[in-house]
Amino acid sequence: DQQVKQNSPSLSVQEGRISILNCDYTNSMFDYFLWYKKYPAEGPTFLISISSIKDKNEDGRFTVFLNKSAKHLSLHIVPSQPGDSAVYFCAASEMGGYQKVTFGIGTKLQVIP
């Protein structure tokens, strides 16, 4: 039973436009959320995170939004660049369980030049 759900397996966006990747979770104990990025033949790398006490966190072109009541978070990339083409994993951890991270299945983003 997937506690972190990424319902879109893939997404294609034109260069310069906004990419929006969505994630839903079911575990009410999750209080810290992350996005990881993965290129082919490489391991995932941490991208951005957000604590449950916030509803938005921004880092350059990347912004993560959290809607706790809906148990939903999203990653916005503006503007999208071809180098952003990768698989994006949504992840979450429980209060106090900072070592144990639950990942989604990933969304493959393709940014078309």
Added chain:
Amino acid sequence: DAGVIQSPRHEVTEMGQEVTLRCKPISGHNSLFWYRQTMMRGLELLIYFNNNVPIDDSGMPEDRFSAKMPNASFSTLKIQPSEPRDSAVYFCASSLIGAGQRAFFGQGTRLTVV
């Protein structure tokens, strides 16, 4: 600086054979994680160690899987006997204790069991 180093990068083995995956964490990191990636289930945490001690192995799928960390710079994940459904990419990651949410991942080992 060297990142997390995994070996081999690719492994093809026959069903029933023993498979050993190896990991060298980043020097100074004292938490180590083994993950498995499949298309259906994404990234799953199998087991993690703090200071070489296994803390949580609830993600290990079956008794056929075992993991050890004999010292701070080396860990193994063993599957014995292997089955075709074990085919996946296995990642090792490391971090400082308490920072597992931002762990550094190795490049992974792609395991194919035929």
